[in-house]
Amino acid sequence: MMCQANPRATVTSVVQKPKNKWRPLPMDTIELEKLGSKKLKISAKQTMTIAEKLYQQGFISYPRTETNIFSPDVNLTSLVEQHVQDENYGSFASRVLQWGPNPRQGKKSDQAHPPIHPTKYTNSERNIDSFEGETEAVLIHLSTTSRLSGNEGRVYELIVRHFLACVSRDATGSETIVNAQIADEEFTATGLVIHERNYLEVYIYDKWNGKEIHSYQQGQQFDPTELAMKDGMTTAPPMLTEAELIALMDKHGIGTDATHAEHINTIKERLYIAENERRFLIPGTLGMGLVEGYESIDLPLAKPQLRANLEKDLQAICDGQKLPAHVLSEQIQIHKEAFEKILTRSTEIDASLANRLQQQPVDSPEPQPTTQFHTVHKCPRCSSMVALKTVADNRIMLTCLGFPACKQSMWLPQEYFKEAVVTDEICANCGPGFKKIKLKLKGMHLVSFLNVNNVEGFHYVTCVACDRNLKDLCGQENDRQNNGDATSGNNTTATDSPRNNGYINPNMRSYRGGLNSTRTLANQSTTFNNDDRATNNRSNTNQRNGNNNRWPTDRNDPEVKCPKCGKVLTPITANTTANAGRKFYKCCDNYFKWADEISIPTSSSTVQSGNTNHTNSSRNTMNRQPPSAPPGGEVKCTNCGKAARRLMVNRDSENKGRYFYNCNPECKFFKWADEVTTTGNTSSNRGSSNTAPSSSGASSSRNDPPARPRAKRKCGLCGQEGHTRPKCPNNNN
Template identity: 25%
Template sequence: MNTLILTEKPNVAEKIANFLGKAKKNVYEGVKYYEVEEGDNKIYVVSAVGHLYKLRQRTPIRDYPFFDVEWVETFKNSKKSKYVEPYVRLIEDISKDMDTFVNACDYDIEGSVIGHNALAYGAKTDISKSFRMKFSSLTKDEIISAYENLNPPDYPMINAGLARHVLDWYYGINTSKAMTESLKKVSGRYVTLSAGRVQTPTLKFLLEREIEIGQFVSEPYWILFIEFKKDGISVKASYQKEFFDEKEALAIFKDIKNKPAIVKEISKKEKRINPPHPFDLGTLQKESYKNFSFLPKRTQDIAQSLYEAGLISYPRTSSQKYPNSLNLRSIVEKLKKIDDYSGHCAELLKTELIPTEGKKDDPAHPAIHPTGELPKKLTDDQAKLYDLIVRRFFAVFAKPYIYQSISVEMDVNGNAFFASGRVGIDPGFLKYYGDYSGVEEVILPELSEGETIEKISPKKEEKATKPPPRYNPSSAVSEMEKLGIGTKATRANIVDILYDRNYIDGRQIIVTDLGEGIVGTLEKYCPDIVSVELTKHFEEQMEKIQENEITKEDILSEAKEKLVDIFSKFKEKEEDIGKELLVYLEREERRRNYVGICPMCGEGELFIRTGRFGPFIACQRYPECNATFSLPSNCLVTPTEDKCKICGFPVVIATRKRSRPQTVCINLECPSKNNYSAPMDGKNCPRCGANLIIKKSFYGPFIGCSSYPKCRYTEKVLEEKAEEN
C-alpha cells in the first residue's frame, strides 16, 4: 500500500519524511521528494510551493461583472510561476500509484485550500477518501502523533477558503476591470488600477485618518513646570493643568518666580502590572514592531521560518491560550540547555507553571510558543524574534510586577505642582521580559512632607495640540483586526499591497493622490465597494461556513447579487468616474516621475520616461530642449528633492534587486563618477584573459572586461585604484 503525504513547502516535506523513518531522497525534474518504508507500506512525501492552482476566468472578460471562473495551474496564469510546473507534474505522475492521500499542509484555511486543490486537480483523487494531518509544531513527537491519528478532510475550512478566494476574485477583478474601462473611456489609455474586497476598505480607513489630520486645526497651549535637583537626582513637577490663554500662564509663571517649593503631600501606593498573555500573531507583530521596527509582514515571514525550523509553534494563530495537552514543563526543561535561558528555566521549574491567558482562542492552533528544540544557526533577525518569543513564554508563568507608585504634591506660592515616581518592589515577569516590556522606573529623591526646596527652576513652555497620529504598518494591521476585516494571515500582506500599488507611502502612512482618488471616487459613486461594514459582513459569513451554518454557495450567491447591483450603478456613472480617476492618476504620475528643473535650459521640468530601450530622464520642453539622461533598466529609480553637491544636477535613489538603495547623480559627466575608461596595467580578466579596464556607469566606476559584450566579467573598483588612474 502506497501513501502520499502532501506538504505546503519543500523544507517541510524533508522534515516530515525524516521524522517518519529513514527517508530516501528522489528527484523528479529537479524537484525533491522522499520515500519512507513502513513495513509493507511505502510513504511518499511530496510538496507544493504554496498555491499550485489559481482562479482564472473561463472565457475572456468582455464585460463586468463577470463570475465564470475556474481553478488552473498557476504557471498557466503567470510566466513568473513557471517554477511551479514540475511540482504539479510530480503530483500528477506519482499519484497514479497511490492508495491513500494525506493533506499535511499548514492547518489553516490557506493550507486547506492548497492541499485540497493539489489533491483534487493534481492527484485527481476523491477528497472524501483523503485524510488530514493536524499539527501545530514541526517536532518529531507531534508529527508522528499527527500521522498516527489522521483526521477526515476539514471540509468547513476547505469550503471557507474556496469561498474566500472566489469572493476576492469577484470583487478584485471586477472592480479593477470597471476602473480600467472607465479610464480607457475618457483617456484612451489602458491603465490597470488595483482594488480588492479588503484592500479598498483598508485604504478607506487610512484615508479617513489622513482627512482627519488635514482638517485638524492646531491650537497653541502652554505648560508650566518646575525643575530641581536633590541628592544628584533631577525632579520635574508639572502644574495641575494646561493653559490655552498665555496671559493666565504668564501670570502664574511670574507668581512662582524666585519662590521656594514646599512638599505639601506625599502619597505612596502599591500597584501591580499583570504578566502578559501568550502571543497570538497580531500581538507578536505589534511587539516586534515596537522593539525591532519589523514590519508586520517581515515578522510573519521570520516567524514562519522559525516554525519551519521546528523552533516555534505555528505562528498564524489567533489564540492567546495554551491547551492543557501542551507539556509546558517539558518545553522549559529543553530550553534550559540554552545558556542564555538556563537560569530563568531553573527558577521557573521550581514553580507550578500556570500561564496567564488572554481572551482570544483559536480551535486550530495554540498561542505561539517555543517548542524547546535547540536552534542551530539563526540570522540576526531570527535570533531577535526567537528571543522575544522565548522571553514572552517565560513571562506568562511569572508573578505580576509589583511597584510603589509615588505622587508628590508641591506648593509654590499657593500653586500646586505634581511629580510622580515608580519604584519596583517585586520584578515579577519583568525578570524575564523586562527589556521588551517598555516598563521603566522613575526614581525620586528622598522627600518629606513640609520640606522646603529653595532652588527651583520654573519653566513655561509653548506647545501645540496635535492631530491623531498617522497609522504605521503595525497599527494599520491592528485596526484591521479591530474592524474585523481580513484574516490574521492576510492583513500584513494587504498593507504591503497598498505600498506596492503606490496607494500609500512612508512608515508613518500617508495616502497618496492615487490612493485618495480611488477611495474618494468609489465612495462617491459606489460606496459599497469601500464599505468596511460590507467587508466585515462577508468575513462573518465565511466564519459561518467554518461553523457549518451556511454553505459556500450561499455566500457566493449573495455576493453576485450585491455586485450586480454595485456595478449597474458604476456603469451609469462610468465616464464621470473615469474623469475623476484620471485627475488623480496624472497627479500621482507627476509625483512619482518628477525629477526637478532641467539644469540644461533652466526652464523645463525633468521627468522619468519610458522608451523602447528602457527608462530615461528627459526635459519636458523637448524638442526646444533635448536634454536627456540615461537610466539603468535593472533598477527602480525614485526621484528626490536633492541636488548633487558637486555638479548641482538632480540626484535620484536607485534600488537594484538584492542591493541597498544608492543615491546617484543623474549627470553621467559628474566628477563624482570618476569619468574615464582607463586600462589597468598588469591585470587580465580571470575568465577570458583579455585586459581589464576601469569603466564608467550610472552608478560610478567599475572594473570590466575589455572584450565586452563577449565577456561580461565585472568587479567593484577600489577608491585608490580609481584615484591612481
C-alpha cells in the first residue's frame, strides 16, 4: 500500500558482470539415459538398447561407462574431422578444428572405457539417389554409412552433437543487475546479453536466451509503468520424470549406470509404477501397498540405504578395502532378518495391501507334500536307505536316498500295481533291516507270472530285495557282480544265473547290482533258479494237467477261436512300454486275452525219453519269462573271462530291439547276441537232468532236430554280407 501511495523508484545500484553457460561434460551412461528420456522422449531402457546396437555396428564407443574424462591418448582431432562433411553441423566441426578440440573434463573414470563418443560417421538424412556422377567407391561408402533412421538416427545425432559441444567453447555473455527502492521496499531487475553462442550453435538441446533491460544509472529516479500486487499460493512439486528418477538414483547410490534403466523397467513391468501421457511416473496401487506395508512394520526396504550400502560394499571390494566373503555374509544376514520379520508380521503387510487393493486377504491352503516316502532297507551300493516313494501322478518307485551320488532306482509300473505300502514284517531270507512291501495288483493274471500263492484280495506281500520275479515284472535288469565268476552248485549267486538276462523295460533305469546282488540262491525261495530245480518233482504233474503255459513264440502261437463268433484269431503283438513284445488276442464284444494266459497242451513229440525232467524244467522256466527275452545262452568276456551282460538296443536306429553282450568299460568287450554260437554252452549240459537250462528254453537232448542255420546279416546300405551299415566302405559316399 505504501508503494502504491508513493510509487517513485530510485536506482540504488547497477552491476554488470560476464556470464558464461558451460558446455556439457563428456557423455557417460547416466547422462545418455537422462538426455534420451528428457530430450528425445525415449525410455532409458530403449535408449540403451539403441546405443548398444550402434556400438555393435561400429558407430559409437562402448555405451556403458562411468567415465566423463577424455584421456590424452584419444585423438579428438581425427574424430571431429569425420563430421566436417555433414550438412547440418559440418561448419561447426570446422570451427572446432580451428579452435582446437578442448573438452571440458569431469571427475569420474572407471579406468575401463572412454566417454561415449562417435567412432564412425553416418548421416541418416542423406539420399543415395541424389549423388549422381559419383564414383562407385563413394556410393558404396554412402550406402554403408547412411542407413540410420527413426530413433536410431536420433540417438546417434544426440551423441554426435554432444561430443562436438563438449570439445568446443562455452557460450559467453554479460548480465546486468539493477537494484531499486520504492518507499521502504527493495526491488531487483536483471538483464542478459549473449555475445558468443559457441557450443549452443550445435547443441540444440540447451536453451540460453537474452533478456533485454533498460539502461539505468545509479541514483536515477523513475516512475514504474506498472506496480501491482498479485495473490498466489505454493503448489506441490510435480511427479518425477524418468530422467529425474535416474538422477536421484545416482545421487543416492541405487544401482549403477548400467542397471538404472533395467531397474526402472522392472518396476514398470511389475506394475509398481506407471508412466502417464505427460511422461510423469505415477506410483501404482500395488507399489503403494507394498511401501506402506513395509513402513508399517518399520522395515526400510523401500528406502535407498539398503541398496546404497550394498553398492558401497561392492566398490570397497574392488578397492581392496573389504573381503568378498565378509560382505556376502553380512548382506545375507541383513536380508535374512528382513525376511524373517516379513514372515512374522505378514498380516500387517496384508492389511496395507488390502486397503489399497480394496480386497480382504484370503488364507492360502495348506501346501500338500509332493513326495511321500518310507524306507525299506539299506542300499547295497552306498549303504544309504532305499525308500518307497509316491511321486507325481501317483507313480510308485523305489529309490536310494543317496541321490544324486547314488542312482539306484526301480519303478513299479502303474499297469501292474495300484498302490504299494511298506509293512513292519521283516524278510526271513534277507534278515533284519529288510522290510516287506504290500502291493495291490491290478489283475489276477499277474499271479501266474509272480509264481506265488499268498495273494489275498489282490494284495501281494513280498521282499523287493530277493523277489526276482517282481524285478522281472518291473523290467529290472540284474547285473552280474564284478568280483568273481559264476560258481557251480547250490552256492551259485543270483546275479550269475542265466535268468538275469530277462525282460528289460527301456524306460526303466538299471538297478546296478540288484537289491539282492550278494544273496545266494540257496537261501531264496522265489527266484527262478530255485523254481527250475523244483520242476523235477512237479513237471510230470504239470504236463498231465495241461498247465505247462509259456510265452508263445512265432512257431508256437496257439490256435484261438473267439467264443462269440467262432472266428480263428490272429495274435497281435503289443508295443506299449509295459507289455512290449507281449502277444494278445482281440475280437468282438470286447473279447481280449493275453496269449501267455492261454493253456497250450504239451506235444508228445517234444518230450524225449531219458530227458523228460530237463525238458519240462525248461518249459517251466519259460512259464514266467516275458516275450521280449532274447535267445542264446551265457557268454563270457574274452578279456577277463567273466560272464558278459546281455542288453538290448533301445535307441532309435537300425539295430533297435537287437540284443548284444558287453562287459566292464575297461574290457571293451562287445558281441551281437545273434552272432553267438550256443552249441558249446548247451553241449556241456547233456546227460544231466538237473542242469539249469539256457534262457532260450531249448532242449539239450541229442535227439532234438538240428537247428535251422541262421541267414547271414547283410549290410543295410549296399546289401552285401560280411559287414553292417556303420562299417560299410560306401558309407562315406
